[in-house]
Amino acid sequence: xxxxxxxxxxxxxxxxxxxxxxxxxxxxxxxxxxxxxxxxxxxxxxxxxxxxxxxxxxxxxxxxxxxxxxxxxxxxxxxxxxxxxxxxxxxxxxxxxxxxxxxxxxxxxxxxxxxxxxxxxxxxxxxxxxxxxxxxxxxxxxxxxxxxxxxxxxxxxxxxxxxxxxxxxxxxxxxxxxxxxxxxxxxxxxxxxxxxxxxxxxxxxxxxxxxxxxxxxxxxxxxxxxxxxxxxxxxxxxxxxxxxxxxxxxxxxxxxx
Ligand SMILES: Nc1nc2c(c(=O)[nH]1)N[C@H]1C(S)=C(S)[C@@H](COP(=O)(O)O)O[C@H]1N2
Ligand SMILES: [Mo]
Numbered sequence: 001x002x003x004x005x006x007x008x009x010x011x012x013x014x015x016x017x018x019x020x021x022x023x024x025x026x027x028x029x030x031x032x033x034x035x036x037x038x039x040x041x042x043x044x045x046x047x048x049x050x051x052x053x054x055x056x057x058x059x060x061x062x063x064x065x066x067x068x069x070x071x072x073x074x075x076x077x078x079x080x081x082x083x084x085x086x087x088x089x090x091x092x093x094x095x096x097x098x099x100x101x102x103x104x105x106x107x108x109x110x111x112x113x114x115x116x117x118x119x120x121x122x123x124x125x126x127x128x129x130x131x132x133x134x135x136x137x138x139x140x141x142x143x144x145x146x147x148x149x150x151x152x153x154x155x156x157x158x159x160x161x162x163x164x165x166x167x168x169x170x171x172x173x174x175x176x177x178x179x180x181x182x183x184x185x186x187x188x189x190x191x192x193x194x195x196x197x198x199x200x201x202x203x204x205x206x207x208x209x210x211x212x213x214x215x216x217x218x219x220x221x222x223x224x225x226x227x228x229x230x231x232x233x234x235x236x237x238x239x240x241x242x243x244x245x246x247x248x249x250x251x252x253x254x255x256x257x
Contacts, residue, residue, distance in 0.1 A: 100177030179233030
């Protein structure tokens with residue numbers, strides 16, 4: 001019998017995701033322990049350094065390292081709860097930046113600029129749909145304070161990059177934009193490779209509607225809705241932290257849950 005516990009595996013696929021998450025959290029624990037030790041050793045050195053923006057420079061490095069640690073923990077090890085499919089609802093349409101023009105799904109392409117340089121590679125929706133289909137029922141949470149449980153289907157971004165190695169997974173960032181560039185999202189690579197980060201083409205068993213991001217959107221339930229870019233048009237792998245539409249307007253760049 002199905003249970004309402006969000007942590008309960010619902011399908012073999014969910015179970016695989018849970019196992020992966022546990023494996024990752026063990027790794028994060030080891031990394032975290034070493035970082036804590038380094039932190040203790042470094043503290044006295046850190047607190048004697050020059051100031052930069054009111055925070056001493058070495059101390060700032062420690063804070064930055066903590067930020068990366070938080071990235072590794074919250075992005076990779078943490079798994080968003082999954083729910084029974086029966087609890088899925090239609091989300092409201094929220095946010096239309098980059099969706100103002102009419103898009104023809106037949107001529108749409110996902111443009112990916114290889115990290116090594118060279119011409120962008122273009123993908124059809126069929127190529128994305130040829131990757132293993134992952135279905136998950138998770139909560140979409142908006143920073144405005146509402147949330148809704150939705151069944152999504154798509155390809156894992158990790159599977160996409162494994163099949164089309166356009167960027168090394170050790171690179172730091174992924175930049176995603178709408179075809180017109182008006183909405184743009186930055187992700188750290190760990191979040192992009194998270195097993196629940198999907199290049200999503202279906203919502204509640206139906207192809208995405210235009211207002212929910214057809215033909216392809218991002219879904220990543222370890223992040224707030226602002227990171228779930230609709231009408232994905234292009235992907236690149238910048239060496240520096242990419243700009244992010246809502247981070248540019250004062251929200252937290254990570255917007256992790
Ligand atoms: N292109 C684009 N994607 C976007 C937005 C937007 O304004 N433009 N808004 C975001 C926000 S704030 C949320 S909460 C979700 C909402 O997704 P939904 O409209 O499918 O409910 O889309 C996200 N993706
Ligand atoms: Mo949102």
